[in-house]
Amino acid sequence: MKPIVVLDAPSNLGLRMPAPGVVPGCYKLAGALRDQGLLHKLGASDAGYVVPPRYDISAWSPGDGVFNASAIANYTVRLADRIGKHLDQGEFPVVLGGDCSILLAPMLTLRQKGRYGLAYFDGSADFLRLAQAGRIGAAAGETLALITGRGQADITDIGGLGPYVQDSDVVVLGNRDDDEDVPNLAEAGILAWTAPQIQAEGAAAVAARTLRRFDGLDGFWVHLDVDVLDIEVMPAADAPDPGGLQYSELLDLLRPMLADDRCVGFHVAIYDPDLDPDGRYAAELTDAIVTAFA
Numbered sequence: 001m002k003p004i005v006v007l008d009a010p011s012n013l014g015l016r017m018p019a020p021g022v023v024p025g026c027y028k029l030a031g032a033l034r035d036q037g038l039l040h041k042l043g044a045s046d047a048g049y050v051v052p053p054r055y056d057i058s059a060w061s062p063g064d065g066v067f068n069a070s071a072i073a074n075y076t077v078r079l080a081d082r083i084g085k086h087l088d089q090g091e092f093p094v095v096l097g098g099d100c101s102i103l104l105a106p107m108l109t110l111r112q113k114g115r116y117g118l119a120y121f122d123g124s125a126d127f128l129r130l131a132q133a134g135r136i137g138a139a140a141g142e143t144l145a146l147i148t149g150r151g152q153a154d155i156t157d158i159g160g161l162g163p164y165v166q167d168s169d170v171v172v173l174g175n176r177d178d179d180e181d182v183p184n185l186a187e188a189g190i191l192a193w194t195a196p197q198i199q200a201e202g203a204a205a206v207a208a209r210t211l212r213r214f215d216g217l218d219g220f221w222v223h224l225d226v227d228v229l230d231i232e233v234m235p236a237a238d239a240p241d242p243g244g245l246q247y248s249e250l251l252d253l254l255r256p257m258l259a260d261d262r263c264v265g266f267h268v269a270i271y272d273p274d275l276d277p278d279g280r281y282a283a284e285l286t287d288a289i290v291t292a293f294a
Helices: 025-035 038-042 069-088 100-111 143-147 182-188 195-201 203-213 247-259 280-293
Strands: 004-008 045-049 092-096 116-121 170-173 191-193 219-225 263-269
Touching: 004 025, 004 038, 004 069, 025 038, 025 092, 025 263, 025 280, 038 280, 069 092, 069 100, 069 263, 092 100, 100 116, 100 143, 100 219, 100 263, 116 247, 170 203, 182 191, 191 195, 191 203, 195 203, 195 247, 203 247, 219 247, 247 263, 247 280
Parallel strands: 004 045, 004 092, 092 263, 116 170, 116 219, 170 191, 219 263
Antiparallel strands: none
């Protein structure tokens, strides 16, 4: 096992406000998991944090594309540089978000190093056809589209390196059956397993088939949006829904992926401590991450 380093990426730039004038609370994710003793329990080193730009969507209007776009692009470059240095040192980065737009950074740095895959755990695929891209403004709602080159060039083609990952090198895991992107993924040829499909097939079998998808690549990254979990076990998310995975199912998927020598890094996003006043869900999420690595 490579030495684990924990790096905070507390960006909420890619999310809409949950209510007028209310800043999305997922920027507190890293602090909440640290308070639960995540670093000690993982035996990880502290890699510090990358401070995000200020959240400001006051000048954005529908039709303007992705809000906070220049800030997201700037943050992506800085975070990618930090992640890249840890990869070059032979370390395994565990990145604590933030919202899903932080995924742009590891995929950008991996794009510079070779051809890498992505295991995309998310309650919704965040994937839109090119004609739909930019319609909602929130980068976190179209992250998979952006990293595969669909959307505005200032985010999707930083340094002329887009797309950061090929459609054929992505596996989506745990989105819901009623996710509007199910047909979009099929059209693009992206392998996807909805939560009900995982439950029907068995998590271990799906994990094995996912890993086979990465054969021939230089490695892969694991993205975990906590809304992949059912709302009953993880209501403290930006957009929780029923019909998701249980922790036992998520762990049966994550364990073999994180144990695979080709896995180069992992991040977690979208947990919102503002929706978890007693820290119960932070504790359960922390224990699950530790168990997945154990």
